[in-house]
Amino acid sequence: IAKEALEATLKSNPSPIYHKKFASNIRIGNLEEDLPQIAHCDWMIEVVVENLDIKKGLFEKVEQHRKAGTLITSNTSGIPINMMTDGRSEDFVKHFCGTHFFNPPRYLPLLEIIPSNQTDTAVVDFLMDYGQRYLGKETVLCKDTPAFIANRVGVFSMAALLHLVQELEMTVSEVDKLTGPVLGRPKSATFRTSDVVGLDTLVKVAKGLAQNLPKDE
Structure with missing residues (x-):
C-alpha cells in the first residue's frame, strides 16, 4: 500500500517534491514491521486519519520505540492537542505538539504550531523558527482550541x-x-x-x- 501510494504521489501534478532526485530520500514502511526504525529519528510527524482513538493507539506504539527527547507532532486538522497525550510519559508530552501543514504542503505556506498546556517552550520556539527558516513556512502560533485558527x-x-x-x-x-x-x-x-x-x-x-x-x- 505504501509503495503504491508513493508511486501515485510522485506522478501527481503539480509535483509534491521540488526535484525527482529527492524521491530517493523517501523510505517507505509499515507500522507493524518497521516502527522500531523510529528510534533513530529526531522528529516524527503523525498524519493518520482524523480519529482520536486511532491516533492515541499509534502514539502508544510510538512511545515503545522513540528515544528520549524526540519530537512528536501531529498534523491533525482539528483534534485538540491536549486530548491526544492521555497515558503518555512526561518526556513524550513535553516534546509533543501540533504541526498543522496545509495541503499541498509544498505550495501552501501556512504552518500552524499548536502546543498543549504541557509542551516545553523550547520545543515551541524550535518549531516556530525551523518552520520559517528551513521549511519556508509562515509559522503561526495557535491556541489549542478545536480546529485551531x-x-x-x-x-x-x-x-x-x-x-x-x-x-x-x-x-x-x-x-x-x-x-x-x-x-x-x-x-x-x-x-x-x-x-x-x-x-x-x-x-x-x-x-x-x-x-x-x-x-x-
Missing part, C-alpha cells in the same frame, strides 16, 4: 455556504466561480478545495467541531 474559520464558512447553496439551488461551477479569486481566495474556491483537502477529512473536522463546541454557532 484556519479550519475553525474555514470549516464554518464552508458549512454555512453549503446551507446557502441548497437554499439558492446553485450549481458547483456557479459556487466555485463566485467564491474563488473574485473574493481574493484561491482558484480552487470551495468545492475544488474540498476535493484537495479530502471530503472524508472535511466531514471529520466538521463533526469534531460539533462535538467539541456544543454551544458554538
Whole structure:
C-alpha cells in the first residue's frame, strides 16, 4: 500500500517534491514491521486519519520505540492537542505538539504550531523558527482550541455556504466561480478545495467541531 501510494504521489501534478532526485530520500514502511526504525529519528510527524482513538493507539506504539527527547507532532486538522497525550510519559508530552501543514504542503505556506498546556517552550520556539527558516513556512502560533485558527474559520464558512447553496439551488461551477479569486481566495474556491483537502477529512473536522463546541454557532 505504501509503495503504491508513493508511486501515485510522485506522478501527481503539480509535483509534491521540488526535484525527482529527492524521491530517493523517501523510505517507505509499515507500522507493524518497521516502527522500531523510529528510534533513530529526531522528529516524527503523525498524519493518520482524523480519529482520536486511532491516533492515541499509534502514539502508544510510538512511545515503545522513540528515544528520549524526540519530537512528536501531529498534523491533525482539528483534534485538540491536549486530548491526544492521555497515558503518555512526561518526556513524550513535553516534546509533543501540533504541526498543522496545509495541503499541498509544498505550495501552501501556512504552518500552524499548536502546543498543549504541557509542551516545553523550547520545543515551541524550535518549531516556530525551523518552520520559517528551513521549511519556508509562515509559522503561526495557535491556541489549542478545536480546529485551531484556519479550519475553525474555514470549516464554518464552508458549512454555512453549503446551507446557502441548497437554499439558492446553485450549481458547483456557479459556487466555485463566485467564491474563488473574485473574493481574493484561491482558484480552487470551495468545492475544488474540498476535493484537495479530502471530503472524508472535511466531514471529520466538521463533526469534531460539533462535538467539541456544543454551544458554538
